[in-house]
Amino acid sequence: METDTLTGPMDLKVRELLKEVQLDYTPAFTKLVNDTVSAIKESIIKIPEDLPVTADVAPGFVRDVGADKAEFKFKKPKCIEMGGSYSIKCIVKPDINVDLFIQLPKECFHEKDYLNYRYLAKRFLYLCVIKKHLMSASAVCKVEWSTFQNEARKPVLLVYPAKKLAEVPGLFIRIIPTAESLFDVSKLNLKRNNIRALNQEGNLPLSTPIYNSSILEDMFLKDNGELLKRTFLGQKELGEALILLKVWAQQRSSIYVHDCLNGYLIAIILSYLATHGKVNDSMKPLQIFRVALDFIATSKLWSRGLYLQDEAKISKEDRMLYKDTFPVTICDSHTHVNLTFRIKSNGFFELQDEASLTLRCFEKSGDGAFEDIFMTKIDFPAKYDYYVRLNLKEKNEVYASGFCLDDECWRLFEQKLHGLLKQGLSDRAKFIRVIWRNIPTECSMENGFSELDVEPLLVGISVSFLEKALRVVDVGPDAENKEEAVKFRAFWGEKAELRRFKDGKIAESTVWEIEQWKRHLILKRIIEHVLRRHLSMSTRNVIQIVDQLDFSLLHGVGGNLTSH
Structure with missing residues (x-):
């Protein structure tokens, strides 16, 4: 009852917030969008039919993506139409952009171009041709590269109109290729290997579920966009709840990121709740917002997976395959692609924790709940007890095996680092978050991927309990357990030592001797040791x-700060 009474005054604040962040589709704005899209279409129409396109257009990209073939003759797109948040009128200011889907023509591809990165190379070369012709269009101010969900092998074009409108500063059109009906879907199932160079021991081919899902995503991107249109158009409260969830997520940089949440997935989750009767049009936006957060935080359906189609129509074998392959599954309405194939388990745990924390905010009195939920920016460094920034520029070990395997090398490095820190910190840490936003704001994708390491990798660590986090001795396996003792010493190296404890137990251990007032630095020393030993990272x-303010602990606030 108490939280219900709180939603009354909060509803008023939410209404004001929606007025502030919702984009008004004025005639001037829609005209600017339509004129810019028309100019893009005209530029594409002028591209000569059967123009020869080879890897020489972007040799660096073709080389680094790993494609063995990438030649075709240019054909005009089968379809060009707007989609995304613009099409369902759920754009959230200040980031104003319009998705423009361009359907790649089948004539540019061979039936086996799903193999060995060929599709990804041709997809990019097709965009390169479009970019070249857009650069000379008078209605276009500039054209830049970006990526789809931070995936370097799937670039998109950002087109900025020459005409400016004060109400929509920074507006750009995002050109996203789609691949309807390009390939036989059965050739892209999760068990198949479509990168012939990837083999396991015994020369057996490895399955490529991430790579396959990335291609399937393009094949059904437009269809899934149509599903969202059917769900949201005409549903005012549902659309406003989507906007609230976007505002909430964008304020939390640890979850609004490539391995967790984005606006598209938020819309998909709301669509699932609407089509399965968990929310309805009689509910207020704030009520739908709370139902969605509760579903994210507590639903047992996540362990089975969510299916936009009737789950009974999907075989048990297919459901188990999704469950065994991915930590999170939201299967699209065609049951061909897991829309959450990029989400990692630690990202999803973080999302559930944030949803739980937000639900508890509703218990606050006064204006505190609204401020904490919607108005407070929680940047990555402020979120965690320990914050680490790694400079990996020109660290060749990151891509020693290639930039693109089943997943990209940067994502694999995130997982490797997370595993090392999880093993090193053990129960000292409640959450370990590793995020590498490796795509710079402006990049020249034609030159390849070697410059996609300039951005730092970020690590956030939340400690479990202080007595665990600050303990001096970690006790490992018993001396008699030879196999585990060997693993322990292999991980810790010279820090591992055999000790006899007061209870007579003899076990492997690590000791972090340090002054009492410096015990908060034990985690720092563990992290430095693990990074130095396993990744050859210098301090x-x-x-x-x-420890940047430790001098104040040592000298007190009255000390001479100028000498430190």
């Missing part, structure tokens, strides 16, 4: 935000 490339 000059590892910045930990933990």
